[in-house]
Amino acid sequence: MTLGEKFEQTVTQRPDSHVLAQILQRLTGLPEHAGKQPVPANWVMHFGQAALLGVLRSVMAPADLRGPVASAKFTVVRLTNDQILENATGVGALPPTWPRRELVIDVLHSGRHAHISPLPREGTYGR
Numbered sequence: 001m002t003l004g005e006k007f008e009q010t011v012t013q014r015p016d017s018h019v020l021a022q023i024l025q026r027l028t029g030l031p032e033h034a035g036k037q038p039v040p041a042n043w044v045m046h047f048g049q050a051a052l053l054g055v056l057r058s059v060m061a062p063a064d065l066r067g068p069v070a071s072a073k074f075t076v077v078r079l080t081n082d083q084i085l086e087n088a089t090g091v092g093a094l095p096p097t098w099p100r101r102e103l104v105i106d107v108l109h110s111g112r113h114a115h116i117s118p119l120p121r122e123g124t125y126g127r
Contacts, residue, residue, distance in 0.1 A: 008105065019091055020045035026089035049085075053078060 008014070021037030024030065024045045056077065060070050086092025095103055 012105075014105070018042060019086060020049075022091045023085050023089050026091060027085075049081065053081060 009016070018037030021039075021041035022032065024041045025032045025037075030041070053074075057074055060066070060074065065073065083092065083095065087094065
């Protein structure tokens with residue numbers, strides 16, 4: 001997925017996203033950074049989500065959920081997880097507000113939207 005995303009970014013000139021780092025900062029109360037986010041924070045969220053959702057994916061095959069239909073179901077779970085975290089923290093925007101091209105990219109490989117700014121921390125629920 002990451003290799004495919006990097007190829008797509010080269011072709012479309014879409015910049016790297018820092019949404020995952022922003023989510024981690026909001027969830028943990030870490031100080032937020034304007035503009036480019038710390039790469040380690042992005043990686044912690046990237047691998048942390050992959051590890052947690054990977055557990056679910058790993059029990060799908062023994063439960064006889066295999067093939068393209070199971071992959072489609074898992075894509076829905078994955079995108080739902082992303083949207084819950086992005087919108088609960090105020091970092092993301094609802095998919096109906098995205099340009100169609102970005103919506104297609106997101107469904108294909110969970111790409112992020114670097115040009116959409118998060119809400120200020122005071123404008124969100126939680127911390």
